[in-house]
Amino acid sequence: MGRSPCCSKEGLNRGAWTAHEDKILREYITVHGEGRWRNLPKTAGLKRCGKSCRLRWLNYLRPDIKRGNITSDEEELIIRLHNLLGNRWSLIAGRLPGRTDNEIKNYWNTNLGKKVKDGHKTSSTFCRRPSNENSTRNPMPHLANPKPDSHLVRTKATKCTKVFFPHPSMLQLPNKSEEEEKVVADAVMSVQMELTTNNNGFLSFPDEEKQLSADMLTDFNVGDICFSDLLDSDFNNICNDQHLFSPCSDQPFHLVCSQELLNNCTQTNFADQNSASNNLHSFISFLDTTEETLGKS
Template sequence: MGRSPCCSKEGLNRGAWTALEDKILMAYIKAHGESNWRNLPERAGLKRCGKSCRLRWLNYLRPDIRRGNISHDEEELIIRLHNLLGNRWSVIAGRLPGRTGNEIKNYWNTTLGKKAKGESSSQSKQSCQSKSRAIKPMTSTQPSKSTQTTQVIRTKATTCTKCAWKEMGRSPCCSKEGLNRGAWTALEDKTLMAYIKAHGEGNWRNLPERAGLKRCGKSCRLRWLNYLRPDIKRGNISHDEEELIIRLHNLLDGP
């Protein structure tokens, strides 16, 4: 591949990480951030390989790692993503906040892989049995498709927005009267960013009044999440991202 090894491997520690090494690595990354793993061991004073430092941080020491057992919902999502992506553990981990690719890989190889194979075999047996059964005809007591469509149209036509909110047990976030509805101005963006920087994200219903904005709470939330967040990735979507979006859409929102 035209790449040289990150280090010579001579005189480096290869065993389990000690508490002191973990402390040194965490202190260095806290001060300098995550970058340049090739030169990090020498600068931090660690007798470790750069790859070893990177994996130790990503899989064990990161503060946002989620501890504890993997839940049933997480298991189902891992199985569905594995059927689509295969053994791309880092990509799968990106869909489960706080989980690492190494953790998911180990859990799959020890527990979940066998469970997924058992479920797939049982589903194939059930599908074969269902195909052999005769399909029951529709009884006359069931309403026709046209009747159901008419009922749906009548329900939508006779239910106003306020009634729908009341049925859901929620009230609209604001009265909408006297609020700006056009494009956001630079001053409004600056006001919203300054308020969130000082008070954080939360309570979008009361945020406009507290920040002095003549906007709906929902409008403020969408403006921040879709345009103003500092971690938004700018630029064109790459070819790899396009392929991943298509595959995830087929998996999560497909028939």
């Protein structure tokens, strides 16, 4: 296409895959399994580069790929996950069984991006971007006129892999009454009852299995949530105003939230992991609950 190839591809087929090529690739992977993509074309007898084979398999040939229209449930989940995660399509795709990152990315760029921009400008649920009414056809509307303060399209975000829950005695929140501080302390304690902290006060799960089972939906890992995105988002002001989040630039990140929110998180969503694991609605309702709680004044 427009760019020069990253490596020599002389003699290799490019462009759309033929049914014959698909058949060869599918049969090869069925026998030999995935991986070793670089050697695959030569071994399988395909005139394609390894990357192309990998992409074709992952985005089109894989047996668990779900073809067909995105359902309304999936659409809503994509929007909410995008609101949380930004353009991390692989992460979003990981929450939508059978959907690929490429498919979701395309769907967003051609449908949801525009829908969010045009239809939900006033909703706090969605990413708000300045509309560009003068723009002509643009297949990627969210990429047009990127703004410095755009907080969702950011490919190099920092993952937060640890959350620091201070001991209640460590909490010294400004302008808090004794009763309010007790509420916060109770909230922290309730989380610590569900989880455990290591010696440094960092959140950890008792073992790997429980860590995985505690994930939201099928495998929503707390480490996948980029808190820097949350802090850059509209949540930032809300949370700062209410002392829900108190980020420290050079210190462990303090996460403090209300008892109600914590109860919703731990009881409604984490406690019943088995039934929730395959239920999109539970995750959506969790996000609803979380946002509503955070949005309370």
